[in-house]
Amino acid sequence: MVSIVQNTDVKQKDANRAVVVAVTSRAVFNSRAEDDDGVYGESVAFPLLRSMQKVNERLLEENPAESLLFDIVLITTDRHQQQQILCIINSTKHHGLEVSRFCFCNEEDFTESLLKNSVQLFLSTDRNEALQVSQKGVLSALLDENSASCPSEQLRVLLCGDAFSQSDASLTLLSRQAAQSFSAQLGKMRQRFGMFDSPLWITVVTSHGGRESCGDSLRALRSHGVSVDEAYCLAGAPRGPILSLLQPHFLLSESFSGLQD
Structure with a gap:
Protein backbone atom coordinates (compact mmCIF):
# COMPACT_ATOMS: atom_id res chain seq x y z
CA MET A 1 0.00 0.00 0.00
CA SER A 149 30.73 16.73 3.48
CA CYS A 150 29.67 18.36 0.19
CA PRO A 151 28.91 22.11 0.23
CA SER A 152 25.27 23.15 0.45
CA GLU A 153 25.55 26.54 -1.29
CA GLN A 154 26.12 25.07 -4.75
CA LEU A 155 24.68 21.93 -6.33
CA ARG A 156 27.58 20.04 -7.89
CA VAL A 157 26.62 17.36 -10.41
CA LEU A 158 29.20 15.07 -11.94
CA LEU A 159 28.31 13.42 -15.24
CA CYS A 160 30.26 10.36 -16.32
CA GLY A 161 30.87 11.20 -19.97
CA ASP A 162 31.14 7.53 -20.91
CA ALA A 163 27.46 7.10 -20.04
CA PHE A 164 26.43 9.89 -22.42
CA SER A 165 28.61 8.89 -25.34
CA GLN A 166 26.72 7.36 -28.24
CA SER A 167 29.45 4.73 -28.49
CA ASP A 168 28.70 3.32 -25.04
CA ALA A 169 26.73 0.12 -25.68
CA SER A 170 26.44 -0.82 -21.99
CA LEU A 171 23.31 1.27 -21.43
CA THR A 172 19.81 0.11 -22.22
CA LEU A 173 17.60 2.35 -24.34
CA LEU A 174 15.52 3.29 -21.28
CA SER A 175 18.64 4.15 -19.26
CA ARG A 176 20.07 6.27 -22.05
CA GLN A 177 16.80 8.14 -22.57
CA ALA A 178 16.46 8.80 -18.82
CA ALA A 179 20.03 10.11 -18.61
CA GLN A 180 19.61 12.32 -21.66
CA SER A 181 16.28 13.73 -20.47
CA PHE A 182 17.56 14.58 -16.99
CA SER A 183 20.82 16.09 -18.25
CA ALA A 184 18.86 18.22 -20.74
CA GLN A 185 16.76 19.66 -17.90
CA LEU A 186 19.89 20.33 -15.87
CA GLY A 187 21.31 22.10 -18.90
CA LYS A 188 18.26 24.36 -19.13
CA MET A 189 18.57 25.20 -15.44
CA ARG A 190 22.26 25.98 -15.83
CA GLN A 191 21.50 28.36 -18.72
CA ARG A 192 19.41 30.48 -16.36
CA PHE A 193 22.60 31.59 -14.60
CA GLY A 194 25.74 33.35 -15.68
CA MET A 195 29.22 31.91 -15.96
CA PHE A 196 30.14 32.91 -12.41
CA ASP A 197 28.35 32.63 -9.06
CA SER A 198 26.01 29.90 -10.28
CA PRO A 199 24.23 27.73 -7.66
CA LEU A 200 24.45 24.83 -10.14
CA TRP A 201 27.78 23.49 -11.39
CA ILE A 202 28.03 20.67 -13.96
CA THR A 203 31.22 18.70 -14.52
CA VAL A 204 31.84 15.87 -16.96
CA VAL A 205 34.49 13.19 -16.48
CA THR A 206 35.40 10.49 -19.00
CA SER A 207 37.04 7.46 -17.41
CA HIS A 208 38.02 5.63 -20.58
CA GLY A 209 39.69 6.64 -23.82
CA GLY A 210 41.55 9.82 -24.61
CA ARG A 211 40.67 13.30 -25.80
CA GLU A 212 38.50 11.97 -28.64
CA SER A 213 36.30 10.11 -26.17
CA CYS A 214 35.96 13.24 -24.04
CA GLY A 215 35.13 15.26 -27.16
CA ASP A 216 32.45 12.75 -28.16
CA SER A 217 30.86 13.03 -24.72
CA LEU A 218 30.88 16.82 -24.80
CA ARG A 219 29.32 16.86 -28.27
CA ALA A 220 26.65 14.38 -27.15
CA LEU A 221 25.79 16.57 -24.16
CA ARG A 222 25.74 19.77 -26.21
CA SER A 223 23.32 18.12 -28.64
CA HIS A 224 20.92 17.90 -25.69
CA GLY A 225 21.51 21.50 -24.62
CA VAL A 226 24.03 20.80 -21.87
CA SER A 227 27.07 23.06 -21.63
CA VAL A 228 29.32 21.88 -18.82
CA ASP A 229 31.43 24.05 -16.53
CA GLU A 230 34.39 21.68 -16.36
CA ALA A 231 35.58 18.59 -18.22
CA TYR A 232 38.23 16.04 -17.25
CA CYS A 233 39.67 13.15 -19.28
CA LEU A 234 41.06 10.47 -16.95
CA ALA A 235 42.16 8.03 -19.68
CA GLY A 236 41.88 5.03 -17.36
CA ALA A 237 43.15 6.71 -14.19
CA PRO A 238 41.14 6.12 -10.97
CA ARG A 239 38.31 8.55 -10.25
CA GLY A 240 38.97 8.80 -6.50
CA PRO A 241 41.41 11.75 -6.51
CA ILE A 242 39.31 13.92 -8.84
CA LEU A 243 36.15 13.10 -6.88
CA SER A 244 37.84 14.22 -3.67
CA LEU A 245 38.81 17.48 -5.35
CA LEU A 246 35.47 18.24 -7.02
CA GLN A 247 33.21 17.12 -4.12
CA PRO A 248 30.12 16.40 -6.26
CA HIS A 249 26.83 15.74 -4.52
CA PHE A 250 26.16 12.80 -6.81
CA LEU A 251 27.59 11.04 -9.82
CA LEU A 252 25.51 10.05 -12.83
CA SER A 253 27.39 7.11 -14.23
CA GLU A 254 27.07 4.06 -16.47
CA SER A 255 27.19 1.99 -13.26
CA PHE A 256 26.01 2.60 -9.71
CA SER A 257 29.28 3.99 -8.45
CA GLY A 258 29.49 5.72 -5.11
CA LEU A 259 31.53 8.87 -4.67
CA GLN A 260 34.36 6.83 -3.18
CA ASP A 261 35.08 4.95 -6.44
Missing part, protein backbone atom coordinates in the same frame (compact mmCIF):
# COMPACT_ATOMS: atom_id res chain seq x y z
CA VAL A 2 1.25 3.47 -0.92
CA SER A 3 0.41 6.56 1.12
CA ILE A 4 1.25 10.01 -0.27
CA VAL A 5 1.14 13.08 1.96
CA GLN A 6 1.52 16.60 0.59
CA ASN A 7 3.63 19.08 2.51
CA THR A 8 1.21 21.97 2.96
CA ASP A 9 4.06 24.25 4.10
CA VAL A 10 5.59 24.15 0.60
CA LYS A 11 4.15 25.62 -2.58
CA GLN A 12 3.56 22.71 -4.95
CA LYS A 13 5.52 22.72 -8.21
CA ASP A 14 4.18 22.66 -11.77
CA ALA A 15 3.86 18.95 -12.54
CA ASN A 16 4.49 19.53 -16.25
CA ARG A 17 7.70 21.49 -15.79
CA ALA A 18 9.34 20.49 -12.51
CA VAL A 19 12.32 18.15 -12.24
CA VAL A 20 11.07 15.46 -9.85
CA VAL A 21 13.77 13.99 -7.59
CA ALA A 22 13.01 11.24 -5.07
CA VAL A 23 15.29 10.67 -2.07
CA THR A 24 14.97 7.93 0.53
CA SER A 25 14.21 9.25 4.00
CA ARG A 26 17.01 7.21 5.59
CA ALA A 27 19.47 9.05 3.30
CA VAL A 28 18.15 12.39 4.58
CA PHE A 29 17.58 11.65 8.27
CA ASN A 30 19.38 9.68 10.94
CA SER A 31 16.60 8.22 13.07
CA ARG A 32 19.14 7.12 15.67
CA ALA A 33 19.99 10.79 16.28
CA GLU A 34 16.54 11.78 17.56
CA ASP A 35 16.18 14.67 19.98
CA ASP A 36 13.69 15.04 22.83
CA ASP A 37 11.12 16.60 20.48
CA GLY A 38 11.12 13.61 18.14
CA VAL A 39 13.15 15.40 15.45
CA TYR A 40 15.64 13.29 13.52
CA GLY A 41 19.22 14.35 12.91
CA GLU A 42 20.85 14.97 9.54
CA SER A 43 22.19 12.22 7.28
CA VAL A 44 24.23 12.10 4.06
CA ALA A 45 21.64 13.61 1.68
CA PHE A 46 21.07 16.72 3.77
CA PRO A 47 23.56 18.99 1.92
CA LEU A 48 22.15 17.75 -1.39
CA LEU A 49 18.61 18.85 -0.53
CA ARG A 50 19.91 22.17 0.75
CA SER A 51 21.80 22.78 -2.49
CA MET A 52 18.75 21.90 -4.63
CA GLN A 53 16.74 24.28 -2.50
CA LYS A 54 19.35 26.98 -3.15
CA VAL A 55 19.01 26.43 -6.91
CA ASN A 56 15.23 26.85 -6.62
CA GLU A 57 15.61 30.03 -4.59
CA ARG A 58 18.00 31.57 -7.10
CA LEU A 59 15.80 30.57 -10.04
CA LEU A 60 12.82 32.30 -8.42
CA GLU A 61 14.95 35.36 -7.67
CA GLU A 62 15.79 35.59 -11.36
CA ASN A 63 12.17 34.97 -12.42
CA PRO A 64 9.33 34.71 -9.84
CA ALA A 65 7.23 32.91 -12.48
CA GLU A 66 9.90 30.22 -13.05
CA SER A 67 8.45 26.70 -13.20
CA LEU A 68 11.58 24.69 -14.05
CA LEU A 69 12.36 23.84 -10.42
CA PHE A 70 13.44 20.83 -8.40
CA ASP A 71 10.44 19.00 -6.93
CA ILE A 72 11.57 16.80 -4.02
CA VAL A 73 9.72 13.65 -2.97
CA LEU A 74 10.77 11.86 0.22
CA ILE A 75 10.39 8.07 -0.09
CA THR A 76 10.13 5.76 2.92
CA THR A 77 10.18 1.98 2.58
CA ASP A 78 11.71 1.05 5.94
CA ARG A 79 9.05 -0.55 8.15
CA HIS A 80 10.37 1.09 11.29
CA GLN A 81 10.35 4.55 9.73
CA GLN A 82 6.87 3.98 8.31
CA GLN A 83 5.75 3.76 11.93
CA GLN A 84 7.38 7.16 12.48
CA ILE A 85 5.49 9.09 9.80
CA LEU A 86 4.89 12.06 12.07
CA CYS A 87 8.57 12.23 13.05
CA ILE A 88 9.67 12.26 9.40
CA ILE A 89 7.23 15.02 8.48
CA ASN A 90 8.05 17.07 11.57
CA SER A 91 11.79 16.62 11.01
CA THR A 92 11.43 17.89 7.44
CA LYS A 93 9.57 20.98 8.59
CA HIS A 94 11.89 21.55 11.56
CA HIS A 95 14.96 21.60 9.31
CA GLY A 96 13.22 23.78 6.72
CA LEU A 97 13.62 21.32 3.86
CA GLU A 98 11.67 22.03 0.67
CA VAL A 99 10.04 18.62 0.32
CA SER A 100 6.80 18.69 -1.67
CA ARG A 101 5.50 15.20 -0.94
CA PHE A 102 6.07 12.27 1.38
CA CYS A 103 5.59 8.79 -0.04
CA PHE A 104 5.25 5.91 2.42
CA CYS A 105 5.27 2.49 0.79
CA ASN A 106 6.59 -1.05 1.17
CA GLU A 107 9.62 -2.54 -0.58
CA GLU A 108 7.46 -4.42 -3.08
CA ASP A 109 5.73 -1.44 -4.67
CA PHE A 110 8.11 1.47 -4.12
CA THR A 111 9.30 1.40 -7.75
CA GLU A 112 5.70 1.73 -8.94
CA SER A 113 5.24 4.72 -6.63
CA LEU A 114 8.23 6.38 -8.29
CA LEU A 115 6.68 5.90 -11.72
CA LYS A 116 3.32 7.25 -10.52
CA ASN A 117 5.07 10.36 -9.18
CA SER A 118 6.92 10.83 -12.52
CA VAL A 119 10.27 10.69 -10.72
CA GLN A 120 13.19 11.58 -13.00
CA LEU A 121 16.02 10.90 -10.56
CA PHE A 122 16.11 8.49 -7.63
CA LEU A 123 18.77 8.91 -4.93
CA SER A 124 19.54 6.25 -2.35
CA THR A 125 22.30 4.85 -0.17
CA ASP A 126 21.21 1.31 -1.12
CA ARG A 127 22.83 -0.14 -4.26
CA ASN A 128 20.11 -2.79 -4.67
CA GLU A 129 17.38 -0.13 -4.59
CA ALA A 130 19.21 1.93 -7.20
CA LEU A 131 19.58 -1.08 -9.47
CA GLN A 132 15.95 -2.10 -9.05
CA VAL A 133 14.75 1.38 -9.95
CA SER A 134 17.12 1.68 -12.89
CA GLN A 135 15.71 -1.52 -14.38
CA LYS A 136 12.36 0.29 -14.51
CA GLY A 137 13.92 3.07 -16.59
CA VAL A 138 14.27 5.64 -13.80
CA LEU A 139 17.66 7.34 -13.56
CA SER A 140 19.35 6.46 -10.25
CA ALA A 141 22.43 7.50 -8.32
CA LEU A 142 24.08 6.34 -5.13
CA LEU A 143 24.87 8.52 -2.15
CA ASP A 144 27.53 7.71 0.43
CA GLU A 145 29.23 9.30 3.43
CA ASN A 146 31.22 11.63 1.18
CA SER A 147 27.94 13.32 0.25
CA ALA A 148 27.62 14.55 3.84
Whole structure:
Protein backbone atom coordinates (compact mmCIF):
# COMPACT_ATOMS: atom_id res chain seq x y z
CA MET A 1 0.00 0.00 0.00
CA VAL A 2 1.25 3.47 -0.92
CA SER A 3 0.41 6.56 1.12
CA ILE A 4 1.25 10.01 -0.27
CA VAL A 5 1.14 13.08 1.96
CA GLN A 6 1.52 16.60 0.59
CA ASN A 7 3.63 19.08 2.51
CA THR A 8 1.21 21.97 2.96
CA ASP A 9 4.06 24.25 4.10
CA VAL A 10 5.59 24.15 0.60
CA LYS A 11 4.15 25.62 -2.58
CA GLN A 12 3.56 22.71 -4.95
CA LYS A 13 5.52 22.72 -8.21
CA ASP A 14 4.18 22.66 -11.77
CA ALA A 15 3.86 18.95 -12.54
CA ASN A 16 4.49 19.53 -16.25
CA ARG A 17 7.70 21.49 -15.79
CA ALA A 18 9.34 20.49 -12.51
CA VAL A 19 12.32 18.15 -12.24
CA VAL A 20 11.07 15.46 -9.85
CA VAL A 21 13.77 13.99 -7.59
CA ALA A 22 13.01 11.24 -5.07
CA VAL A 23 15.29 10.67 -2.07
CA THR A 24 14.97 7.93 0.53
CA SER A 25 14.21 9.25 4.00
CA ARG A 26 17.01 7.21 5.59
CA ALA A 27 19.47 9.05 3.30
CA VAL A 28 18.15 12.39 4.58
CA PHE A 29 17.58 11.65 8.27
CA ASN A 30 19.38 9.68 10.94
CA SER A 31 16.60 8.22 13.07
CA ARG A 32 19.14 7.12 15.67
CA ALA A 33 19.99 10.79 16.28
CA GLU A 34 16.54 11.78 17.56
CA ASP A 35 16.18 14.67 19.98
CA ASP A 36 13.69 15.04 22.83
CA ASP A 37 11.12 16.60 20.48
CA GLY A 38 11.12 13.61 18.14
CA VAL A 39 13.15 15.40 15.45
CA TYR A 40 15.64 13.29 13.52
CA GLY A 41 19.22 14.35 12.91
CA GLU A 42 20.85 14.97 9.54
CA SER A 43 22.19 12.22 7.28
CA VAL A 44 24.23 12.10 4.06
CA ALA A 45 21.64 13.61 1.68
CA PHE A 46 21.07 16.72 3.77
CA PRO A 47 23.56 18.99 1.92
CA LEU A 48 22.15 17.75 -1.39
CA LEU A 49 18.61 18.85 -0.53
CA ARG A 50 19.91 22.17 0.75
CA SER A 51 21.80 22.78 -2.49
CA MET A 52 18.75 21.90 -4.63
CA GLN A 53 16.74 24.28 -2.50
CA LYS A 54 19.35 26.98 -3.15
CA VAL A 55 19.01 26.43 -6.91
CA ASN A 56 15.23 26.85 -6.62
CA GLU A 57 15.61 30.03 -4.59
CA ARG A 58 18.00 31.57 -7.10
CA LEU A 59 15.80 30.57 -10.04
CA LEU A 60 12.82 32.30 -8.42
CA GLU A 61 14.95 35.36 -7.67
CA GLU A 62 15.79 35.59 -11.36
CA ASN A 63 12.17 34.97 -12.42
CA PRO A 64 9.33 34.71 -9.84
CA ALA A 65 7.23 32.91 -12.48
CA GLU A 66 9.90 30.22 -13.05
CA SER A 67 8.45 26.70 -13.20
CA LEU A 68 11.58 24.69 -14.05
CA LEU A 69 12.36 23.84 -10.42
CA PHE A 70 13.44 20.83 -8.40
CA ASP A 71 10.44 19.00 -6.93
CA ILE A 72 11.57 16.80 -4.02
CA VAL A 73 9.72 13.65 -2.97
CA LEU A 74 10.77 11.86 0.22
CA ILE A 75 10.39 8.07 -0.09
CA THR A 76 10.13 5.76 2.92
CA THR A 77 10.18 1.98 2.58
CA ASP A 78 11.71 1.05 5.94
CA ARG A 79 9.05 -0.55 8.15
CA HIS A 80 10.37 1.09 11.29
CA GLN A 81 10.35 4.55 9.73
CA GLN A 82 6.87 3.98 8.31
CA GLN A 83 5.75 3.76 11.93
CA GLN A 84 7.38 7.16 12.48
CA ILE A 85 5.49 9.09 9.80
CA LEU A 86 4.89 12.06 12.07
CA CYS A 87 8.57 12.23 13.05
CA ILE A 88 9.67 12.26 9.40
CA ILE A 89 7.23 15.02 8.48
CA ASN A 90 8.05 17.07 11.57
CA SER A 91 11.79 16.62 11.01
CA THR A 92 11.43 17.89 7.44
CA LYS A 93 9.57 20.98 8.59
CA HIS A 94 11.89 21.55 11.56
CA HIS A 95 14.96 21.60 9.31
CA GLY A 96 13.22 23.78 6.72
CA LEU A 97 13.62 21.32 3.86
CA GLU A 98 11.67 22.03 0.67
CA VAL A 99 10.04 18.62 0.32
CA SER A 100 6.80 18.69 -1.67
CA ARG A 101 5.50 15.20 -0.94
CA PHE A 102 6.07 12.27 1.38
CA CYS A 103 5.59 8.79 -0.04
CA PHE A 104 5.25 5.91 2.42
CA CYS A 105 5.27 2.49 0.79
CA ASN A 106 6.59 -1.05 1.17
CA GLU A 107 9.62 -2.54 -0.58
CA GLU A 108 7.46 -4.42 -3.08
CA ASP A 109 5.73 -1.44 -4.67
CA PHE A 110 8.11 1.47 -4.12
CA THR A 111 9.30 1.40 -7.75
CA GLU A 112 5.70 1.73 -8.94
CA SER A 113 5.24 4.72 -6.63
CA LEU A 114 8.23 6.38 -8.29
CA LEU A 115 6.68 5.90 -11.72
CA LYS A 116 3.32 7.25 -10.52
CA ASN A 117 5.07 10.36 -9.18
CA SER A 118 6.92 10.83 -12.52
CA VAL A 119 10.27 10.69 -10.72
CA GLN A 120 13.19 11.58 -13.00
CA LEU A 121 16.02 10.90 -10.56
CA PHE A 122 16.11 8.49 -7.63
CA LEU A 123 18.77 8.91 -4.93
CA SER A 124 19.54 6.25 -2.35
CA THR A 125 22.30 4.85 -0.17
CA ASP A 126 21.21 1.31 -1.12
CA ARG A 127 22.83 -0.14 -4.26
CA ASN A 128 20.11 -2.79 -4.67
CA GLU A 129 17.38 -0.13 -4.59
CA ALA A 130 19.21 1.93 -7.20
CA LEU A 131 19.58 -1.08 -9.47
CA GLN A 132 15.95 -2.10 -9.05
CA VAL A 133 14.75 1.38 -9.95
CA SER A 134 17.12 1.68 -12.89
CA GLN A 135 15.71 -1.52 -14.38
CA LYS A 136 12.36 0.29 -14.51
CA GLY A 137 13.92 3.07 -16.59
CA VAL A 138 14.27 5.64 -13.80
CA LEU A 139 17.66 7.34 -13.56
CA SER A 140 19.35 6.46 -10.25
CA ALA A 141 22.43 7.50 -8.32
CA LEU A 142 24.08 6.34 -5.13
CA LEU A 143 24.87 8.52 -2.15
CA ASP A 144 27.53 7.71 0.43
CA GLU A 145 29.23 9.30 3.43
CA ASN A 146 31.22 11.63 1.18
CA SER A 147 27.94 13.32 0.25
CA ALA A 148 27.62 14.55 3.84
CA SER A 149 30.73 16.73 3.48
CA CYS A 150 29.67 18.36 0.19
CA PRO A 151 28.91 22.11 0.23
CA SER A 152 25.27 23.15 0.45
CA GLU A 153 25.55 26.54 -1.29
CA GLN A 154 26.12 25.07 -4.75
CA LEU A 155 24.68 21.93 -6.33
CA ARG A 156 27.58 20.04 -7.89
CA VAL A 157 26.62 17.36 -10.41
CA LEU A 158 29.20 15.07 -11.94
CA LEU A 159 28.31 13.42 -15.24
CA CYS A 160 30.26 10.36 -16.32
CA GLY A 161 30.87 11.20 -19.97
CA ASP A 162 31.14 7.53 -20.91
CA ALA A 163 27.46 7.10 -20.04
CA PHE A 164 26.43 9.89 -22.42
CA SER A 165 28.61 8.89 -25.34
CA GLN A 166 26.72 7.36 -28.24
CA SER A 167 29.45 4.73 -28.49
CA ASP A 168 28.70 3.32 -25.04
CA ALA A 169 26.73 0.12 -25.68
CA SER A 170 26.44 -0.82 -21.99
CA LEU A 171 23.31 1.27 -21.43
CA THR A 172 19.81 0.11 -22.22
CA LEU A 173 17.60 2.35 -24.34
CA LEU A 174 15.52 3.29 -21.28
CA SER A 175 18.64 4.15 -19.26
CA ARG A 176 20.07 6.27 -22.05
CA GLN A 177 16.80 8.14 -22.57
CA ALA A 178 16.46 8.80 -18.82
CA ALA A 179 20.03 10.11 -18.61
CA GLN A 180 19.61 12.32 -21.66
CA SER A 181 16.28 13.73 -20.47
CA PHE A 182 17.56 14.58 -16.99
CA SER A 183 20.82 16.09 -18.25
CA ALA A 184 18.86 18.22 -20.74
CA GLN A 185 16.76 19.66 -17.90
CA LEU A 186 19.89 20.33 -15.87
CA GLY A 187 21.31 22.10 -18.90
CA LYS A 188 18.26 24.36 -19.13
CA MET A 189 18.57 25.20 -15.44
CA ARG A 190 22.26 25.98 -15.83
CA GLN A 191 21.50 28.36 -18.72
CA ARG A 192 19.41 30.48 -16.36
CA PHE A 193 22.60 31.59 -14.60
CA GLY A 194 25.74 33.35 -15.68
CA MET A 195 29.22 31.91 -15.96
CA PHE A 196 30.14 32.91 -12.41
CA ASP A 197 28.35 32.63 -9.06
CA SER A 198 26.01 29.90 -10.28
CA PRO A 199 24.23 27.73 -7.66
CA LEU A 200 24.45 24.83 -10.14
CA TRP A 201 27.78 23.49 -11.39
CA ILE A 202 28.03 20.67 -13.96
CA THR A 203 31.22 18.70 -14.52
CA VAL A 204 31.84 15.87 -16.96
CA VAL A 205 34.49 13.19 -16.48
CA THR A 206 35.40 10.49 -19.00
CA SER A 207 37.04 7.46 -17.41
CA HIS A 208 38.02 5.63 -20.58
CA GLY A 209 39.69 6.64 -23.82
CA GLY A 210 41.55 9.82 -24.61
CA ARG A 211 40.67 13.30 -25.80
CA GLU A 212 38.50 11.97 -28.64
CA SER A 213 36.30 10.11 -26.17
CA CYS A 214 35.96 13.24 -24.04
CA GLY A 215 35.13 15.26 -27.16
CA ASP A 216 32.45 12.75 -28.16
CA SER A 217 30.86 13.03 -24.72
CA LEU A 218 30.88 16.82 -24.80
CA ARG A 219 29.32 16.86 -28.27
CA ALA A 220 26.65 14.38 -27.15
CA LEU A 221 25.79 16.57 -24.16
CA ARG A 222 25.74 19.77 -26.21
CA SER A 223 23.32 18.12 -28.64
CA HIS A 224 20.92 17.90 -25.69
CA GLY A 225 21.51 21.50 -24.62
CA VAL A 226 24.03 20.80 -21.87
CA SER A 227 27.07 23.06 -21.63
CA VAL A 228 29.32 21.88 -18.82
CA ASP A 229 31.43 24.05 -16.53
CA GLU A 230 34.39 21.68 -16.36
CA ALA A 231 35.58 18.59 -18.22
CA TYR A 232 38.23 16.04 -17.25
CA CYS A 233 39.67 13.15 -19.28
CA LEU A 234 41.06 10.47 -16.95
CA ALA A 235 42.16 8.03 -19.68
CA GLY A 236 41.88 5.03 -17.36
CA ALA A 237 43.15 6.71 -14.19
CA PRO A 238 41.14 6.12 -10.97
CA ARG A 239 38.31 8.55 -10.25
CA GLY A 240 38.97 8.80 -6.50
CA PRO A 241 41.41 11.75 -6.51
CA ILE A 242 39.31 13.92 -8.84
CA LEU A 243 36.15 13.10 -6.88
CA SER A 244 37.84 14.22 -3.67
CA LEU A 245 38.81 17.48 -5.35
CA LEU A 246 35.47 18.24 -7.02
CA GLN A 247 33.21 17.12 -4.12
CA PRO A 248 30.12 16.40 -6.26
CA HIS A 249 26.83 15.74 -4.52
CA PHE A 250 26.16 12.80 -6.81
CA LEU A 251 27.59 11.04 -9.82
CA LEU A 252 25.51 10.05 -12.83
CA SER A 253 27.39 7.11 -14.23
CA GLU A 254 27.07 4.06 -16.47
CA SER A 255 27.19 1.99 -13.26
CA PHE A 256 26.01 2.60 -9.71
CA SER A 257 29.28 3.99 -8.45
CA GLY A 258 29.49 5.72 -5.11
CA LEU A 259 31.53 8.87 -4.67
CA GLN A 260 34.36 6.83 -3.18
CA ASP A 261 35.08 4.95 -6.44
